[in-house]
Amino acid sequence: MAAAVRFKTVRLAIAAAVAASVVGGTAYFARTAPAEGAAETTQENTAPTAAGAAGSIAGAESGASPVPTRRPAATPTPAKRSRGS
Amino acid sequence: MAAVRHPLLLIFTASFLSALGLRLVEAGEVPWALSRASGLAAFATLSLATIGGLLVSTKAGDGVISRPFAFEMHQFLSVLSLVLVAVHAGSLLFDGFLGFTPASLLIPFVSSYRPLAVALGVVAAWLAAITTASYWMRRQIGQKRWRALHYATFIAYLGALWHGIAAGTDTQVTVIYWGYLVSGAAVCALLMLRIVGHSAVPRRRPAPEAGRRAA
Numbered sequence: 135m136a137a138a139v140r141f142k143t144v145r146l147a148i149a150a151a152v153a154a155s156v157v158g159g160t161a162y163f164a165r166t167a168p169a170e171g172a173a174e175t176t177q178e179n180t181a182p183t184a185a186g187a188a189g190s191i192a193g194a195e196s197g198a199s200p201v202p203t204r205r206p207a208a209t210p211t212p213a214k215r216s217r218g219s
Numbered sequence: 220m221a222a223v224r225h226p227l228l229l230i231f232t233a234s235f236l237s238a239l240g241l242r243l244v245e246a247g248e249v250p251w252a253l254s255r256a257s258g259l260a261a262f263a264t265l266s267l268a269t270i271g272g273l274l275v276s277t278k279a280g281d282g283v284i285s286r287p288f289a290f291e292m293h294q295f296l297s298v299l300s301l302v303l304v305a306v307h308a309g310s311l312l313f314d315g316f317l318g319f320t321p322a323s324l325l326i327p328f329v330s331s332y333r334p335l336a337v338a339l340g341v342v343a344a345w346l347a348a349i350t351t352a353s354y355w356m357r358r359q360i361g362q363k364r365w366r367a368l369h370y371a372t373f374i375a376y377l378g379a380l381w382h383g384i385a386a387g388t389d390t391q392v393t394v395i396y397w398g399y400l401v402s403g404a405a406v407c408a409l410l411m412l413r414i415v416g417h418s419a420v421p422r423r424r425p426a427p428e429a430g431r432r433a434a
Binding site for chain 2: 141155160
């Protein structure tokens with residue numbers, strides 16, 4: 135009986151922790167989305183610098199994108215455009 | 220049968236509520252953010268469920284955690300990972316950016332976005348659902364078949380790992396990258412232990428009764 139209660143408590147604690155992390159993660163990712171949009175706009179609007187060009191080459195060589203959490207899309211959303219401007 | 224209904228009800232309720240919530244609010248980036256968060260949580264719980272199952276079968280956790288507790292957690296985390304997979308896939312339906320359809324989320328190779336990586340995720344989800352549901356159908360399918368079917372968990376795990384690395388957009392984040400590495404290493408190590416331990420077990424001698432009869 136005591137073991138069953140303990141299992142139930144642990145299950146509830148895990149479920150609560152997972153729910154909290156999903157909600158927290160969603161809030162974090164949703165909050166960081168405008169920053170990604172702003173970064174895109176900044177890159178588009180500023181002239182390339184030597185350091186930026188070196189970073190782009192390094193990024194292209196390693197196969198890594200400069201902003202790892204940026205959405206894999208061909209065209210920016212209207213929402214992102216309005217945020218950046 | 221009631222035990223089967225409980226997790227299934229949980230999965231459908233979670234999917235329905237998340238879908239309803241996304242429909243009611245001005246979603247914006249929320250479905251995409253929810254999909255990322257729930258996908259990562261689903262992989263974490265699937266990893267822990269697989270590790271828990273291997274701890275039970277290899278007896279590697281004996282002395283640290285009780286076997287009934289490890290088994291209980293293995294079962295619970297398996298169901299929880301399915302709930303999170305349902306939220307992960309369901310929320311993508313409301314993200315207009317990638318344009319996922321119900322068919323592309325349920326049928327492998329229908330999605331146009333990273334077809335192989337997404338297909339592996341779809342197959343992994345189906346395999347995880349089948350192996351989890353099979354626990355409550357052991358009587359019907361038999362212990363031997365259930366055990367054989369349970370090996371599909373490793374394919375599901377590998378598919379989920381590949382899906383997370385190749386289709387996920389957060390793989391290059393240090394914490395997540397190391398999470399994939401540590402999870403993969405832990406499962407590989409325990410699997411090796413399982414294989415070595417299984418092959419080291421001596422074969423059973425013939426029963427004394429049979430020996431007597433032969434004599």
